[in-house]
Amino acid sequence: MNFDFSDDQQAIKRTAKDLLATRFSPERVRELADAGDPQGDPPGIRPRYDENVWSELGELGWPGIFIDEEHGGQGLGAVELIILMEELGYALAPLPFLSNAAAGLVLQHAGSDEQRERWLPGIASGEARGTVGVGAGGEPPLVPDADSAELIVLLEADSGTVVEASAAEVEPLETIDATRRFDRVRADGGEPLGGDPGPAVDRIATAVAAELVGVSQRAMEMAVEYARERKQFGRPIGSYQAVSHACAQMLLETEGARSTTYWAAWCADAEPETLPLASSMAKAYASDAGWRVNASSLQVHGGIGFTWEHDLHFFLKRAKADGRLYGSAREHRERVAELCGLSRETAAATS
Amino acid sequence: MRRPVDLTLSPSEQAFRDELRAWLEENHPGEEPKGENEAFEFRRTWQRRLHEAGYAGLSWPKEYGGRGATLVEQAIFGEELARAKAPPAANLLGLVMGGPVVIAHGTEEQKQRYLEPILSAEEIWCQGFSEPDSGSDLASLKTRAVRSNGEWVVTGQKVWTTLAHEAKWCMLVARTDQDAPKHQGLTYFLMDMEQDAVQVRPLRQITGEAEFNELFMEEARIPDENVLGGVGNGWPVAITTLMHERAGIGASSAISVKIALGQLVELAKERGVVDDPLVRQRFAQLEIEAEALRLNAWRGLTQVMKTGVPGPEGSLPKLQWAAVNQGLTELAMEIRGDEALLRDSEWTYRFLRARANSIEGGTTEVLKNIVAERVLGLPKLR
Numbered sequence: 001m002n003f004d005f006s007d008d009q010q011a012i013k014r015t016a017k018d019l020l021a022t023r024f025s026p027e028r029v030r031e032l033a034d035a036g037d038p039q040g041d042p043p044g045i046r047p048r049y050d051e052n053v054w055s056e057l058g059e060l061g062w063p064g065i066f067i068d069e070e071h072g073g074q075g076l077g078a079v080e081l082i083i084l085m086e087e088l089g090y091a092l093a094p095l096p097f098l099s100n101a102a103a104g105l106v107l108q109h110a111g112s113d114e115q116r117e118r119w120l121p122g123i124a125s126g127e128a129r130g131t132v133g134v135g136a137g138g139e140p141p142l143v144p145d146a147d148s149a150e151l152i153v154l155l156e157a158d159s160g161t162v163v164e165a166s167a168a169e170v171e172p173l174e175t176i177d178a179t180r181r182f183d184r185v186r187a188d189g190g191e192p193l194g195g196d197p198g199p200a201v202d203r204i205a206t207a208v209a210a211e212l213v214g215v216s217q218r219a220m221e222m223a224v225e226y227a228r229e230r231k232q233f234g235r236p237i238g239s240y241q242a243v244s245h246a247c248a249q250m251l252l253e254t255e256g257a258r259s260t261t262y263w264a265a266w267c268a269d270a271e272p273e274t275l276p277l278a279s280s281m282a283k284a285y286a287s288d289a290g291w292r293v294n295a296s297s298l299q300v301h302g303g304i305g306f307t308w309e310h311d312l313h314f315f316l317k318r319a320k321a322d323g324r325l326y327g328s329a330r331e332h333r334e335r336v337a338e339l340c341g342l343s344r345e346t347a348a349a350t351s
Numbered sequence: 352m353r354r355p356v357d358l359t360l361s362p363s364e365q366a367f368r369d370e371l372r373a374w375l376e377e378n379h380p381g382e383e384p385k386g387e388n389e390a391f392e393f394r395r396t397w398q399r400r401l402h403e404a405g406y407a408g409l410s411w412p413k414e415y416g417g418r419g420a421t422l423v424e425q426a427i428f429g430e431e432l433a434r435a436k437a438p439p440a441a442n443l444l445g446l447v448m449g450g451p452v453v454i455a456h457g458t459e460e461q462k463q464r465y466l467e468p469i470l471s472a473e474e475i476w477c478q479g480f481s482e483p484d485s486g487s488d489l490a491s492l493k494t495r496a497v498r499s500n501g502e503w504v505v506t507g508q509k510v511w512t513t514l515a516h517e518a519k520w521c522m523l524v525a526r527t528d529q530d531a532p533k534h535q536g537l538t539y540f541l542m543d544m545e546q547d548a549v550q551v552r553p554l555r556q557i558t559g560e561a562e563f564n565e566l567f568m569e570e571a572r573i574p575d576e577n578v579l580g581g582v583g584n585g586w587p588v589a590i591t592t593l594m595h596e597r598a599g600i601g602a603s604s605a606i607s608v609k610i611a612l613g614q615l616v617e618l619a620k621e622r623g624v625v626d627d628p629l630v631r632q633r634f635a636q637l638e639i640e641a642e643a644l645r646l647n648a649w650r651g652l653t654q655v656m657k658t659g660v661p662g663p664e665g666s667l668p669k670l671q672w673a674a675v676n677q678g679l680t681e682l683a684m685e686i687r688g689d690e691a692l693l694r695d696s697e698w699t700y701r702f703l704r705a706r707a708n709s710i711e712g713g714t715t716e717v718l719k720n721i722v723a724e725r726v727l728g729l730p731k732l733r
Contacts, residue, residue, distance in 0.1 A: 252667050284635070
């Protein structure tokens with residue numbers, strides 16, 4: 001029993017953390033968030049991505065970390081992917097990583113041989129990105145980075161369609177998340193996905209949960225640092241229990257999100273029959289925790305936490321958006337209830 | 352195939368689990384009788400059986416009658432007993448706290464004298480720490496021990512003393528130096544409960560019965576050789592006791608909670624509320640929190656095994672367990688409606704009993720203080 005990363009995995013984590021810290025300082029993140037729209041609309045709505053860093057990560061093998069080597073990836077697993085996702089969340093890096101990884105996961109696990117041959121190399125290198133939209137009868141209302149993708153995968157419950165972005169209608173959206181771009185997508189045609197996307201969707205949900213862990217961790221650290229430094233009534237506010245207990249609760253929820261997410265990633269690689277339950281537990285918990293930790297962090301910061309000028313709101317809004325992406329807490333909890341014995345079918349059968 | 356990040360058990364860990372599971376199937380003592388005395392004797396017999404099979408005092412070093420079990424094996428033991436719904440050992444405090452504290456702080460003579468009768472349940476142990484005025488602020492305790500004619504004379508009062516009426520020995524912390532700063536004037540004693548100067552009074556709790564007692568000591572006597580860890584060293588020795596108490600929660604409590612959640616599913620089915628969205632959502636949340644509790648415990652264990660120092664996730668299980676157990680008993684009450692108010696029922700008992708979970712073994716507030724100060728490095732107010 002070893003519920004910890006291996007030395008290699010720890011190295012990936014350390015390297016990712018250090019690299020992202022230098023490439024995405026808080027000032028740089030804000031710069032990209034504000035730079036997005038050249039038309040003079042209010043800044044901080046749709047970010048500009050750092051395409052130089054994206055290329056750099058492509059060369060380092062990040063986008064393809066879980067894609068098999070035959071198709072240009074690193075041949076590693078879900079655990080390595082979520083290690084990167086957590087650090088990307090911690091840095092709040094404006095990059096099309098999640099969307100591209102989502103497409104890669106669907107094709108890796110549910111693409112036909114031809115689809116994989118055709119699309120995975122570009123996803124792995126990052127040179128031809130993909131994204132995934134879910135539901136709404138082929139008109140998903142919230143798709144990350146459809147505007148810069150070459151490939152869009154549209155998913156329903158147990159099937160999917162693979163569409164070239166050039167053949168789809170992509171309508172840019174203005175959301176509250178200033179560090180990620182979203183679009184509404186409408187597409188006719190395209191070709192059916194080779195297999196059942198279920199296992200891929202579970203991995204995507206786990207990846208978002210990991211991003212939420214990083215976002216929560218950062219928000220908590222900001223709150224703790226503020227509570228140590230900020231003095232009122234002659235002492236640091238962190239010495240008051242209302243504040244220190246709020247921070248303790250942030251730790252409890254961040255660690256709970258972390259434990260369930262790491263477990264889900266492990267299940268993906270080593271115990272796939274448990275993945276449906278584990279991924280839904282992780283996504284549900286992390287979705288709530290992400291929001292609650294950020295909201296609590298804002299409260300600890302007091303007035304300054306409510307300003308645009310302070311970095312916290314970027315994390316807060318990413319947490320809210322991630323909470324909805326690829327299944328809300330409520331939807332995932334519904335699945336957990338079903339899988340843990342509150343089965344609607346058997347209830348109907350025995351009544 | 353063993354993978355990095357590995358939640359499977361090693362072959363020897365798996366063998367330990369298999370052996371224990373088989374033994375439990377063969378040796379499970381059945382349902383506990385009602386009636387306090389009968390139940391206690393039942394648990395005593397059960398402990399003797401555990402001891403004969405080498406399962407009492409699992410974590411104790413082999414030279415003192417234990418098995419030198421690893422942390423993982425101890426966690427597995429807790430899980431399997433919970434899974435089998437086996438009763439607790441009669442001398443739980445002796446096994447989990449008394450023995451380890453004697454092993455850590457006792458002289459060779461004390462180890463020879465005290466350890467075996469703990470394992471065999473021949474001598475039952477109780478804990479004399481909390482006082483009416485000293486709960487979370489344990490170091491403020493007032494029971495005093497004065498040296499007189501080559502022995503110690505103890506006067507004072509203790510509260511929340513489990514098993515006092517059955518106990519032979521009391522782990523007693525008393526003040527031996529009135530002038531020293533409060534943490535430094537304490538001494539840890541092993542007090543003989545079988546003397547008239549020690550009076551035990553049952554402490555009736557909100558569920559109606561008395562799991563705990565008050566202890567009144569009016570010039571009770573303790574010989575010199577029953578000082579544990581040296582005069583004036585009571586605080587660090589007491590901390591050892593408390594740490595062992597808290598470390599016990601974790602993997603096994605997660606299993607107990609999962610069993611209770613399974614019973615909640617049956618209840619929901621019986622009452623026809625399986626489709627109720629609020630019930631589904633709350634139930635799912637409890638399942639998730641129970642799983643987070645289990646995983647945090649295992650992650651914490653991995654950290655301790657690697658570094659000897661618990662990581663932040665290790666402080667959290669007791670806090671989480673209290674919240675989950677309270678939440679699930681509350682949900683059960685809601686599902687049962689008005690019937691839940693009737694006294695004589697298992698769920699109603701558990702619902703009331705759960706109120707103590709966030710207080711016993713360290714209050715939620717104190718545990719949050721510890722997390723805030725020692726894990727997050729926030730400044731103390733006091």
